[in-house]
Amino acid sequence: MTEGMTARPARPRCVLVFSGADPSGGAGIAADILAIHAQGAHALPVITALTVQDNDRVHEVLPVAPDVVSRQARALLAKGEVDAVKIGIPGSAANAAAIAQVIAQLRRTSPELPVVLDPVLASGHGDLLSRGDAVQALAVLLPLVTLITPNGPEAAALAAGYGSAGPGDDAIARGAARALLDQGCRHVLVTGGHGAGDTVINRWFSAATEPAPSSGHGWSWARLPGEFHGSGCTLAAAIAALLAHGYPMQQALARAQGYTHRALAAAFAIAPGQRIPQR
Numbered sequence: 001m002t003e004g005m006t007a008r009p010a011r012p013r014c015v016l017v018f019s020g021a022d023p024s025g026g027a028g029i030a031a032d033i034l035a036i037h038a039q040g041a042h043a044l045p046v047i048t049a050l051t052v053q054d055n056d057r058v059h060e061v062l063p064v065a066p067d068v069v070s071r072q073a074r075a076l077l078a079k080g081e082v083d084a085v086k087i088g089i090p091g092s093a094a095n096a097a098a099i100a101q102v103i104a105q106l107r108r109t110s111p112e113l114p115v116v117l118d119p120v121l122a123s124g125h126g127d128l129l130s131r132g133d134a135v136q137a138l139a140v141l142l143p144l145v146t147l148i149t150p151n152g153p154e155a156a157a158l159a160a161g162y163g164s165a166g167p168g169d170d171a172i173a174r175g176a177a178r179a180l181l182d183q184g185c186r187h188v189l190v191t192g193g194h195g196a197g198d199t200v201i202n203r204w205f206s207a208a209t210e211p212a213p214s215s216g217h218g219w220s221w222a223r224l225p226g227e228f229h230g231s232g233c234t235l236a237a238a239i240a241a242l243l244a245h246g247y248p249m250q251q252a253l254a255r256a257q258g259y260t261h262r263a264l265a266a267a268f269a270i271a272p273g274q275r276i277p278q279r
Contacts, residue, residue, distance in 0.1 A: 013041040013244040014081065016073065016106075017237070018099050019088030020049035020061070026276040027230030032086060032237040034279035038259065039241035044082065046072040048099075049091030055229045056273035063091030066098040073102045082106060084114040084244035086237050093137035100140045107144070114146045114243035117185075118236035119154050135160070143184030147249070149236045151191045155180070170203070177205035187249055189239075193231065198223050204253055219254065221261050228264050229274035235260040 015036050022028035029045045036043040048069055052060035069090075076082070085103060090096040106113050121134045135157055142148070142158075150158060156172060159179035173190040180188045185207070192201040204217045238256035247255065266278035 011081070013083045013241070014044055015041055015084045015086055015237070015240050015244050016044045016046065016076065016082045016102075017086045017088070017240075018046050018048050018069070018073075018090065018095075019086070019233070020051050020091060021047050022051055022053055022230070024053060024055045024229065024270065024276075026055050026270075026274070027233050028088060031230040031233035031277070031279065032088065035234045035237035035259075035263075036086075036241040038279055039238055039245070039256075041083070041241040041244050043237075044076050044080075046076075048095050049089055054273075055271055055276065061089075061091060063095055066092070066094040069095050070098045070102065073099075077102070077105070082110075082113070084116065084240045086240035087115070087117045087141065088233060088236070089120050090137060090141075093133075093140075096137045096140050100144060103141075103144045114240065115144055116236050116240040116243065117141055117145045117148045118232050119148060119150050119158060120232060121154050121157055139183075142180065145185045146243070147187040147189060147239065148180055148185045149189045149191060149232065149239070150176070150180075151232065152194045155188075155190045173203045174205070177203070181205065181207050189253060191232070191235070202253075202257060204250070206249070217250070219257055221257065224261075224264050226267070227274045228267055229276055231260060231264055231277060234263055234277050234279060 017029065017032045019029040019032050022030055029047060033043040033045060046069060048064055050062040051058055087099060090099055103115055119138055152172060155176035159176035177188040177190060188205045190203045200221045200223050202219045235256055238259050239252050242252035242255055263277035263279050267275035268278060269275050
């Protein structure tokens with residue numbers, strides 16, 4: 001190196017993020033950017049939908065045109081590299097198909113590129129977050145997913161029609177995971193925040209388990225009081241960032257859960273209702 005010249009810093013790990021814009025700053029792209037930055041990576045945010053919402057309710061979802069979603073992503077891919085992908089709400093089936101095409105393009109040169117899908121079907125109050133059938137919209141993405149992170153109700157909805165499970169959270173998680181793995185997902189983390197009791201149990205199932213998983217690896221966390229806006233976004237984005245750094249799946253899951261639990265424990269209020277994780 002010539003004397004007096006400074007070394008150019010190494011390129012940060014980059015996560016291509018497809019997500020909606022939340023004006024409250026609690027969920028969606030704002031949550032993703034902060035959670036990814038907290039893991040020492042850089043977010044490349046592609047907006048899939050504008051939303052009219054606060055920290056509690058979603059009043060309206062306005063999907064971005066699918067060709068605009070594609071153009072946002074392809075402009076980035078033409079210039080730089082991507083180390084992982086995180087997908088939140090696509091906003092519409094057409095947008096999900098556009099995202100699938102972008103991932104297929106990336107996988108041609110990076111077959112093992114990590115893709116994390118947070119299948120947000122509705123807000124905590126049940127407000128829809130997609131135009132049309134959200135479950136059907138996500139179908140095109142499932143075969144491309146490295147990891148999907150549904151909560152209990154989301155897992156049950158995504159797995160509906162693919163066989164039934166016995167009663168109880170563990171049996172429901174096993175049945176849903178089996179169905180999602182059969183649809184092409186390589187790993188499934190069923191989160192337990194919507195369950196009951198003083199403990200939240202998150203269950204991990206993998207396609208590498210033969211035969212189909214009868215039990216998954218579980219993590220237990222003390223249930224924190226109150227409700228939170230954007231906890232699922234935080235967890236999925238943190239996992240994607242850690243996978244971008246090259247962490248093995250189990251380590252990425254464990255570290256991201258610890259980070260998310262700390263963020264929820266330090267959550268703050270911007271208005272009455274759900275609190276915002278301190279990312």
